[in-house]
Amino acid sequence: MTNTFTRLRATRLQSWLPSLISSKSFFTSALRSADRPPSQRPAVGASSIFDNVVAEKVQEDTTFPIGTEKAEAKEYRFSTANFKxxxxxxxxxxxxxxxxxxxxxxxxxxxxxxxxxxxxxxxxxxxxxxxxxxxxxxxxxxxxxxxxxxxxxxxxxxxxxxxxxxxxxxxxxxxxxxxxTTSSPLFVACIFLHNLALAVYSGWTFYHTFTVYRRNLKTMDFWTVWCDKSGDFWTSTLGLYGYYFYLSKYYEIVDTIIILLKGRKSSTLQTYHHAGAIFTMWANINYAAHPIWVFVILNSFVHTIMYTYYAATTLGLNPPYKQYITRLQLTQFFVGQCIGASYFLVSNGPTRGGECFTRAGPRFAIGSVMLYVAPLIWLFVEFARRIYGKRKQA
The missing domain is CATH 3.90.470.10 (Ribosomal protein L22/L17)
Structure with a gap:
């Protein structure tokens, strides 16, 4: 009796199986269970921000009959857990x-x-x-x-x-x-005049000091001009224009005041740059250090370009050479360091007429400039790396 019942169930199952396999619901369920691609976890670093992220969005699977294109499951996950x-x-x-x-x-x-x-x-x-x-x-x-x-x-x-x-x-x-932050037209006009005045003054200083120094190189011996033992260049040109350049460093503090009035904070680079420039220029003018011509000529040239750029941005213009100004500033620092170091390396050869420094005051003044510029180079390099550098690949 039991064997007869078992054979009867097997016969009915064999008769129902072809119709069950040809049904549409079987195809759909088989595709959903077998052909669904596994979900992929996001890679480290591919997630978004804290709570301000788009909610998790999962695209629904679409099914097709067997023989057509398979469904692709796409998942877009945003998780803060990936960032350690x-x-x-x-x-x-x-x-x-x-x-x-x-x-x-x-x-x-x-x-x-x-x-x-x-x-x-x-x-x-x-x-x-x-x-x-x-x-x-x-x-x-x-x-x-x-x-x-x-x-x-x-x-x-x-x-x-x-x-x-x-x-x-x-x-x-x-x-x-x-x-x-909004600025009144009067405030914008004051900023423009401030930048324009510094640009014109820097160009005026560069023209007079560079012209006289180049003329001396053509008419005098190189080592005579380099050390200025007679003091002609300092008396005729560098002493006067260097003193004006020293006073201009106080006026450049207005740059920091403008930034504070705009609601921003003064960076470490800007604070150190202005404070160090005032002290080093005072030391060089006080001790009549002739090598300060490097600082006056190079810095006035760079400031002519830089403040012209700032004046243009005040008018709404955006010249595309801001990063080149930063490179120009770094170049003047490197060149100034090399020239400043050369004054300490001049020997007592017969063709040179002795060392350039005959007193301790100029040595201290030029040494203070070199010590001031060394951290300044690092600050400018860090600034350039943050703003213009290439992002490291994870």
């Missing part, structure tokens, strides 16, 4: 961009070698998009007023038996605030 960056590191980067123009802050985070800078950059881009599209702000004058990162709330306990907060996962929380 502590809030302390993120806050260190956030402090660097407070008070900076928004475009400059984005560029600084773009070329930063820190992997955590990707989070800050995406937050800045999100804030910029929100300000332009939703708040109706203009792209000009956007400044980062606040930037900070915190641990946020504890969202999930990984291990129930952990002690204290051990094993608790938290979601990083970041906030970026930007503000629109």
């Amino acid at each position: 960056a502590s809030p302390q590191k993120l806050n260190m980067l956030a402090r660097q961009i407070r008070g900076l123009p928004l475009s400059e802050a984005i560029a600084q985070m773009t070329f930063s070698p820190k992997r955590a800078a990707v989070k800050i950059r995406h937050n800045l881009a999100f804030a910029q998009k929100n300000a332009l599209l939703q708040k109706g702000m203009k792209s000009e004058g956007l400044v980062v007023s606040q930037a900070w990162v915190g641990k946020g709330q504890y969202s999930k306990r990984i291990k129930i038996h952990g002690r204290g907060r051990m094993g608790v996962m938290h979601q990083s929380k970041g906030e970026v605030k930007i503000k629109q």
